Amino acid sequence: MSVISSITVTVPATTANLGPGFDCIGAALTLYNKFKFTPLAEGGLIISVTGKEAEGVQTDENNLLYQAFVKFYQYIGQKPPSVKMEIDLGVPLARGLGSSATAIVGGLVGANQLADAPLSVLEVMKLAIAMEGHPDNVVPALLGGCRLAASSGDSWEICDVPWYGDIIPVVAIPDFELSTSEARQVLPPQVTRSDAIFNTAHLGLLLRGLQTGQEQWLRTALQDKLHQPYRQALIPGYDAVNAAALGAGAYGMVISGAGPTLLALVNQLQSQAVQEAMLSAWQSAGIMAVVRSLSLDNQGVTYQR
Ligand SMILES: Nc1ncnc2c1ncn2[C@@H]1O[C@H](COP(=O)(O)OP(=O)(O)O)[C@@H](O)[C@H]1O
Numbered sequence: 001m002s003v004i005s006s007i008t009v010t011v012p013a014t015t016a017n018l019g020p021g022f023d024c025i026g027a028a029l030t031l032y033n034k035f036k037f038t039p040l041a042e043g044g045l046i047i048s049v050t051g052k053e054a055e056g057v058q059t060d061e062n063n064l065l066y067q068a069f070v071k072f073y074q075y076i077g078q079k080p081p082s083v084k085m086e087i088d089l090g091v092p093l094a095r096g097l098g099s100s101a102t103a104i105v106g107g108l109v110g111a112n113q114l115a116d117a118p119l120s121v122l123e124v125m126k127l128a129i130a131m132e133g134h135p136d137n138v139v140p141a142l143l144g145g146c147r148l149a150a151s152s153g154d155s156w157e158i159c160d161v162p163w164y165g166d167i168i169p170v171v172a173i174p175d176f177e178l179s180t181s182e183a184r185q186v187l188p189p190q191v192t193r194s195d196a197i198f199n200t201a202h203l204g205l206l207l208r209g210l211q212t213g214q215e216q217w218l219r220t221a222l223q224d225k226l227h228q229p230y231r232q233a234l235i236p237g238y239d240a241v242n243a244a245a246l247g248a249g250a251y252g253m254v255i256s257g258a259g260p261t262l263l264a265l266v267n268q269l270q271s272q273a274v275q276e277a278m279l280s281a282w283q284s285a286g287i288m289a290v291v292r293s294l295s296l297d298n299q300g301v302t303y304q305r
């Protein structure tokens, strides 16, 4: 076995659901968390966190990055080593940009590398999906790009979704948190057949719209009936920001992940106007926000020894 002094794992943020693809589609974005793992000869656990919102991350054994690290060693039947974990936060917490997915993927990949990579990427992916409970943020965080995940028995079919180059993701990130578990609690346990059909058709159209950039398809496709109607009430200013984004020429606006970040898909020409309109609408509703134009990350998780 080789001796590793430390390993740094970089994991991208994600935007899950993309409107009608609840719990099955997501894309990796150019915003990153970095996790450095150093084995400790003297024993114990040390967790340090830097970056904006660092005080929101636990620094004991309840830390999600550490829980994923431990999960990996349980899976391979070994005792987790003592470790120092240095977290550099670039992904805002509990905003619907997959911060929990970065911690789960980072912990599993960091542990796998420290242990000399006994698990394949697919095995790590299955563990990550099991920990997160749905695939749509951990899969693109791990593999990059836009990904559709479909379960097949106890395995997963993962499909790379082509993304037309001129479709730009603009994220409007408010200064309040909404935990994914809270945003899942408002969802009904059952949906009507007509709502299921609506989303099936719109997700199909979305895949073609993302691939071709066909404007009218994208405008129609971003609608959803499975989660957004129930979650909008948790996001003050939602209607105003949506109207502003559409008025400035966005193809559409959706809730990023479980929210509260709002994601507009735009073309290059409209990007600046949409960003300004979303920011101003949120400010008028009394909410501070950061609005950014991002790109798709096509690499997924990376690591350096
Ligand atoms: N870098 C991190 N290290 C450890 N835990 C993290 C990290 N980022 C997020 N978490 C945990 O995940 C929680 C947020 O998860 P969640 O509610 O699913 O929101 P998100 O939409 O950001 O994934 C945080 O409150 C924290 O407990």
Ligand SMILES: N[C@@H](CCOP(=O)(O)O)C(=O)O
Pocket (backbone or CB within 6 Å): 014, 016, 017, 022, 023, 024, 095, 096, 097, 098, 099, 100, 101, 134, 136, 137, 180, 183, 184, 227, 256, 257, 258, 259
């Ligand atoms: N499909 C999930 C996605 C949650 O993503 P996150 O980025 O908010 O963790 C959901 O909508 O609940």
